[in-house]
Amino acid sequence: xxxxxxxxxxxxxxxxxxxxxxxxxxxxxxxxxxxxxxxxxxxxxxxxxxxxxxxxxxxxxxxxxxxxxxxxxxxxxxxxxxxxxxxxxxxxxxxxxxxxxxxxxxxxxxxxxxxxxxxxxxxxxxxxxxxxxxxxxxxxxxxxxxxxxxxxxxxxxxxxxxxxxxxxxxxxxxxxxxxxxxxxxxxxxxxxxxxxxxxxxxxxxxxxxxxxxxxxxxxxxxxxxxxxxxxxxxxxxxxxxxxxxxxxxxxxxxxxxxxxxxxxxxxxxxxxxxxxxxxxxxxxxxxxxxxxxxxxxxxxxxxxxxxxxxxxxxxxxxxxxxxxxxxxxxxxxxxxxxxxxxxxxxxxxxxxxxxxxxxxxxxxxxxxxxxxxxxxxxxxxxxxxxxxxxxxxxxxxxxxxxxxxxxxxxxxxxxxxxxxxxxxxxx
Numbered sequence: 001x002x003x004x005x006x007x008x009x010x011x012x013x014x015x016x017x018x019x020x021x022x023x024x025x026x027x028x029x030x031x032x033x034x035x036x037x038x039x040x041x042x043x044x045x046x047x048x049x050x051x052x053x054x055x056x057x058x059x060x061x062x063x064x065x066x067x068x069x070x071x072x073x074x075x076x077x078x079x080x081x082x083x084x085x086x087x088x089x090x091x092x093x094x095x096x097x098x099x100x101x102x103x104x105x106x107x108x109x110x111x112x113x114x115x116x117x118x119x120x121x122x123x124x125x126x127x128x129x130x131x132x133x134x135x136x137x138x139x140x141x142x143x144x145x146x147x148x149x150x151x152x153x154x155x156x157x158x159x160x161x162x163x164x165x166x167x168x169x170x171x172x173x174x175x176x177x178x179x180x181x182x183x184x185x186x187x188x189x190x191x192x193x194x195x196x197x198x199x200x201x202x203x204x205x206x207x208x209x210x211x212x213x214x215x216x217x218x219x220x221x222x223x224x225x226x227x228x229x230x231x232x233x234x235x236x237x238x239x240x241x242x243x244x245x246x247x248x249x250x251x252x253x254x255x256x257x258x259x260x261x262x263x264x265x266x267x268x269x270x271x272x273x274x275x276x277x278x279x280x281x282x283x284x285x286x287x288x289x290x291x292x293x294x295x296x297x298x299x300x301x302x303x304x305x306x307x308x309x310x311x312x313x314x315x316x317x318x319x320x321x322x323x324x325x326x327x328x329x330x331x332x333x334x335x336x337x338x339x340x341x342x343x344x345x346x347x348x349x350x351x352x353x354x355x356x357x358x359x360x361x362x363x364x365x366x367x368x369x370x371x372x373x374x375x376x377x378x379x380x381x382x383x384x385x386x387x388x389x390x391x392x393x394x395x396x397x398x399x400x401x402x403x404x405x406x407x408x409x410x411x412x413x414x415x416x417x418x419x420x421x422x423x424x425x426x427x
Contacts, residue, residue, distance in 0.1 A: 022101075023090050026083035029108050033079045037072030037111045045119035047071070051126055052258055061258055068118035075111035079104065105373075109380070122387035129383055130263045130376070134271070137375030138336065139164055139346070141274055142329025143353025144360065144367035145281055146192070149322035152285065152362060153315045154298040154420040158214025159199050160326050161350025162221035166191040167330020169225045172341035173233070175244035181335040184244060185270065188331035189324035195221065196323020203319075204312045207424040218350075226343050233341060245338030246270055270328065270336045277325060282364040294318055298418035301425040311425045326350075361415050377402075 046065040082104050089096050117124050143160045150157035170191035175184025195217055202208040233241040246268040254265040285291040293314060296304040301311040333345050352374060359373075360366025384391060395402075 018090060018093070020087075020090060023083060023087040026079070026086045026104055029104060030076065030079035030083045033072070033076040033108060033111055036115050038069070038076040041068050041072050041115050041118050043069045045069075047114045047117045047120070048123045049113075049126055050123045050128075052262075063123055066114060068114050071114050072111055075107050075114070078107055079111075082107075109376075113380075116384050116389040116391050117387060120387060120389065124383075124387065127259055127262055129379060130259075132379035132383070133372065133376030134263060134267075135337075135375070136378050137371045138271060138274055138332045139329040139349050140353045140356055140371035140374060141278065141368055142332075143326050143350050144357040144371050145277055145364065146196075146322040146326035146329070147354050147357040148281070148285075148360075148362055148364060148367055149294070149325065150196075150319050151357070151418055151421050152298045153294050153318040153322075154301060154311075154418060154423065154425070155200060155203055155315055155319045156210040156214065156422045157196070157199065157319070157322065158211050158354070159195050159217040159221075159350075160353050161346055161348065162214075162218040163192040163195045163323050163326035164330040164333070164350050164353075165225055165344065165346040166195055166221045167327035168333040168345055169228070169330075169341055170327070171331040172244075172334040173240055175335050176240055176242040179242075179244070181244040181246045182269075184335040185246065185328075185331050188335075189327040192323040192325065192327025192330065193320045194323070196320045196326075197316075199323070200316045200319035203424065204315055207426070210422045222344060225341075229341060229343055237340065241340045243338050243340050244335050246335050268336060270332060273328060277328075278364050278368050285364065295418075298420055301420050301423075305425075305427065311427075315425075326353075329353075358415060358417075362418065 045068050047068045048063055048065045050063050051061040082100065086096070086100060088094075113124055143164055146160055146163065147157050167188040171184035171188040173184075174187035175181045178184075199210070199213055199217055202213045203210045229241075248266060248268055249272070251265040255261045257265070285294065293304065293309050296309060297311050297314045304314075305311050329349075330346065333339065334341055339345075353371065356370035356374060357367045359370035360368065381397060
């Protein structure tokens with residue numbers, strides 16, 4: 001008599017194929033480190049770093065020098081070990097936390113600084129490098145938060161570039177007329193909200209493709225601001241386009257902490273607003289009724305409608321709100337840095353903000369990290385070009401874009417956009 005056995009549930013389970021993208025990326029970085037940091041770097045030279053400057057903290061950390069070749073060898077060996085560990089955990093399907101990519105990135109960048117400034121008489125100012133990277137990230141972070149709120153609601157916002165540019169324009173004009181940078185800071189969100197209102201009006205009321213209308217709005221804002229700049233702002237710049245800058249507001253005690261104090265807590269109110277926006281969005285998107293409804297509208301609007309959520313109204317309100325966030329990012333170009341408005345001064349930052357949002361997987365903290373990565377790499381290129389390095393100037397110009405490509409190719413993995421984005425809801 002034969003015994004019949006029932007197939008177990010595990011027999012039908014097919015394991016997902018192992019993805020070797022991360023270990024391969026770490027291995028490539030380790031190979032580059034071996035060649036540049038351990039072989040190419042000359043022997044007998046040092047790299048000098050500066051951690052603090054006088055008057056920025058209660059403790060002045062003296063400059064320190066490291067032997068360039070020995071430091072490069074240690075970093076290369078450490079990267080090889082981390083790449084091998086990543087391969088081992090991938091083969092065994094062991095999940096590794098965020099510490100591994102962060103450690104690899106920090107070691108590789110620090111090694112690159114050691115290599116680039118080896119034997120140079122110039123000092124590498126680490127605090128200035130970090131502070132400059134944060135400053136360059138501000139419009140990207142605001143833009144990424146704008147895109148996140150819009151796409152989580154089902155609206156693709158290609159018009160972030162236009163919102164940043166119009167926010168910079170409104171901030172400059174309002175601050176000039178009032179003679180007060182804070183007035184410009186208040187006007188900037190209005191500009192971004194106006195562009196957002198136009199975007200969602202066409203997308204919701206007329207079912208226009210959201211990508212097309214976003215591109216059209218970018219062209220409209222560029223043409224409008226260029227025309228007004230050439231006819232009004234240039235002819236009477238003292239009235240319409242005078243430089244106004246937000247004052248720096250150091251936070252007592254915190255701003256005097258060595259290294260991180262001058263970087264994080266000796267900023268303008270615009271940067272502190274950025275901190276608040278990122279933290280609050282991370283809380284409200286995932287832990288509030290508003291965030292739950294927003295994500296429901298972006299993922300399955302029909303199901304959201306059946307439980308009483310007004311889909312199109314939610315999209316309208318959230319897109320306008322998101323536009324005001326991008327407008328704040330535009331204020332950085334003018335009142336945030338003390339510059340007058342110039343033609344197309346946003347310089348494609350809106351599109352980079354979209355890339356940061358995707359790199360961060362539609363998560364506020366992830367988008368923050370991606371924007372900081374891009375801002376730091378851009379400031380790194382600027383710094384190295386001034387201190388004199390063996391790195392070609394053409395490579396320094398392409399460095400931020402190269403870093404972004406490597407990050408997208410190696411660190412992100414699979415990403416999935418909200419299911420209902422760019423799909424009009426027709427009841």
